[in-house]
Amino acid sequence: MTEVLFYCFAAVAIASAVIAISRKNAVASALWLVLMFFALAGTYVLLEAWFVAVIQILVYAGAIMVLFLFVIMLVDLKSEELAVMGAPRFRALGLLTSALFLAVAVFVVLNTRETFVAAADTWDRGGALEVESGSAAGIGHYLFHRWVLAFEVTSVLLLSGMLGAVILTKRRLT
Amino acid sequence: MSALLDSVLATAVPLDRALLLAAVLFSIGLAGVTSRRNVLIMLLSVEIMLNAANLALVTFSKVHGDPTGQVFVFFAMTVAAAEVAVGLAIVIAVYRLRRTTDVGEVAALHEIDYGPVRYPQLEGQPVHHHGSSGNGDGDGDAGETGGQPAVASEEAHG
Incomplete structure (x- = not known):
């Protein structure tokens, strides 16, 4: 059952990602990407990362995609301008690069799959991974004990990003 | 569930x-x-x-x-x-x-003539500033473009 659900989510994620990068209309691209975010959230649930799944929907499908849609509608793109792909030579080069990367990554994963199968068997027999470790309480425990410094530095990063966005888009710096 | x-x-x-x-x-x-x-x-x-x-x-x-x-x-x-x-x-x-989001058209860092360009202005630069105290006429803030000199002119006027 889990495998079937995983394959369904994986098929939806791959198909919507391919459609998202090949649409002429940027709004359609963004909406297909929202579907990919939801499919990945379903995959996170199957991997028992419930808090990450909820955050995925809230932050990506909620906040980041709304920001994207606002900007896409703000810059008022003509569809013939969007239809322009790269020059054919560079486009073939890019597709070749990504295909090569895919080949290398698949090779690495398939050569190390015994490790993952063994780890999954260990988990099935009862428990390297605690049941609560993917919940908000489990993540929060790690976040506020071991990684509290990184958590605080993240707030500085968000503040600088916010200031940068405001300053870059202001017409007058008074 | x-x-x-x-x-x-x-x-x-x-x-x-x-x-x-x-x-x-x-x-x-x-x-x-x-x-x-x-x-x-x-x-x-x-x-x-x-x-x-x-x-x-x-x-x-x-x-x-x-x-x-x-x-x-x-x-x-x-x-x-x-x-x-x-x-x-x-x-x-x-x-x-x-006026474009095509990366092929914005590849140049130097300035190409794309028409009038509005640069952001800092507060201290005297761009349109012609003396709020000496600005004696009634609707003197019509020529002011920034917010800060207009407020100063109104305060000097009132």
């Missing part, structure tokens, strides 16, 4: 398949970045690549039985949010200057 979820999660996800899914998604994002010319679509493709990395992190967290990978996903999402905010601000600024 919880019993249903428990029965669904009774069997494990094939973890190597999850890593393969992450690799495929990353390649799709890479193809989008390298083959499209619109900078908005390129940013969307970068988001696909970040999501593929997040999926790999969650899978490794499951493999090792350590929630640190999920904490890293949390940080990666924060960095992605900041990156998208700054990147889209740059897109807006470039679009305001050049």
